[in-house]
Amino acid sequence: MQVSSVPGVARAGENRRHTRSWVWLCLLALFAWANVSLAAQDPLPSWNDGSTKQQIENFVHKVTTTGSPDFVAPEKRIAVFDNDGTLWAEQPEYFEGFFALDQVKAMAPQHPEWKTTEPFKSALAGDMKGLAATGEKGALELVVATHSGMTTDEFARNVNQWVSTARHPKTHRVFTEMVYQPMLELLHYLRDNGFKTYIVSGGGQDFMRAWVPAVYGIPPEQIVGSQGELKYEMQNGAPVLVKLPTVALVNDGPGKPVGIQRALGVKPIFAFGNSDGDQQMLEWTVSGDGARFAGIVHHTDAAREWSYDRNSSIGKLDKALDEATAKGWTVVDMKNDWKVIYPAEKQ
């Protein structure tokens, strides 16, 4: 009170108040303008109108509307997405499997013994039947051989080179062109509504971090995947992290809530998957208080993509489909819900 009786100080106070009023007017006008611009366009143009799109939009609307009983504060709007089969295709083989096969070929000159040792012999000969006969043990050996024994920087370079050149055997597209356009729109839509979007995938964390940021707009620290042990050491006077052949986390099935807890420490409110490997992540997500969303991409489009569920060895969707039906989770019917599959099909 005493302060305001000093004339100079009072004027400074008034000026500050005037500046503040004017600042608020500007801010209000800016928000009004931003809202009009955003409302003008459909945020999910590649989704056909119908129940699935409506369920997504209803959820986002209710958790972002101030005063709604389901309102969720922005810092708690955490959305997690599986990657293989949810954000990009996964047939006839997980794309990271193609990477491993190509790496075996690239690394073969340094490993003459591979010519006569399984699973490398079949992998090098392109003998998929022989490779399949080596089973899970063979697959793991291929992954270990191509995902360890180098620094994290060297591995990232290998992945980047592969991602920019390798092509899918059926579509002949670069693999990153086989991401799902409707899901890219969903990621943007959620982020525009204050959500933080994460990948929570069974795929290798270091594999995804090499290309995911540019393709999905998700930064490295929001990418959670399967992880190998790392060793810190000095090479030529500089510190490096060497990828070891031992597994630290299989981020699949019951490993997904574990991966989420380790990386985030909070329960997401929105999760999207496509297979039984996502069941526990979806269960974990909907088990919290308040409004929750669980979504499943059901591959029903044999013409434009692939059609598979209960009997597929890749992306098997069986128990999670039953649980989705029983609990009323949102199930995307790819054939009927999506106008286009890949970005290149957009008009």
Added chain:
Amino acid sequence: MQVSSVPGVARAGENRRHTRSWVWLCLLALFAWANVSLAAQDPLPSWNDGSTKQQIENFVHKVTTTGSPDFVAPEKRIAVFDNDGTLWAEQPEYFEGFFALDQVKAMAPQHPEWKTTEPFKSALAGDMKGLAATGEKGALELVVATHSGMTTDEFARNVNQWVSTARHPKTHRVFTEMVYQPMLELLHYLRDNGFKTYIVSGGGQDFMRAWVPAVYGIPPEQIVGSQGELKYEMQNGAPVLVKLPTVALVNDGPGKPVGIQRALGVKPIFAFGNSDGDQQMLEWTVSGDGARFAGIVHHTDAAREWSYDRNSSIGKLDKALDEATAKGWTVVDMKNDWKVIYPAEKQ
């Protein structure tokens, strides 16, 4: 070109352009106003003027100044902080050690066998000499007994209850009042300059996540610490994560760059620690391209806090101090660089 020849559309276009110019003017004015307001106050008021404060401010200035050769884009402004001895005190025992001792007492009624079994017998009797005699093995047993066998939610409740009631044996303050005021200011200063601040500590990740967000303003997903294995299971029809007695990551020494890689996937540009357990994190941080900052809190204030370094069993600072001197890292002299230690001492 054809579109603009339609009069109505042309007018709509002009209106939009006018709206945009006006919007830009508003934005520019807002930024100018914000800058003036911020420049008016010292962002590090609890730091004495001098070389240390200057080194911090110079670094922040050069990486945030557009056009500077050392400019770093906001998304790459990652700062990591050790916790024990860097952001809060750690004497005469790591505070999580006090938590473990108190938990043993709280859990003792459910464990009658502890009365006759070490290290629990000494812990329950308050016999610190007997406890010390059980060595690292005894300490690990105490941590395992108090940090596993319950769900992550139950553990968080235990920590929260302890944090809000337990008091330090010497200062008689609640432990969260023994955070360092100058470091709180540094965290704010960095965030105000577009940095993302992380904790990277040898302390338990779940222990820190229970109280760090409220005290340091750092969200759970930016808290990296030592981790135990977790198991996903159903309890009474609801999914839970049970804390297991096996260690997944010791986030200390060479484990710190590993923890950083797993959680972030990118190298920080700014790191602060206080002991040899931070040496590799500091080395890792400064090994990247461009401007880098490595800082060490040197405990030199026996009167207001504690004075210790090369010969301390808690927070030993020996090799990292030599490396700091050799490489010109910033070393905080707590006694001379800090006006106050704890928030309550602020005037």
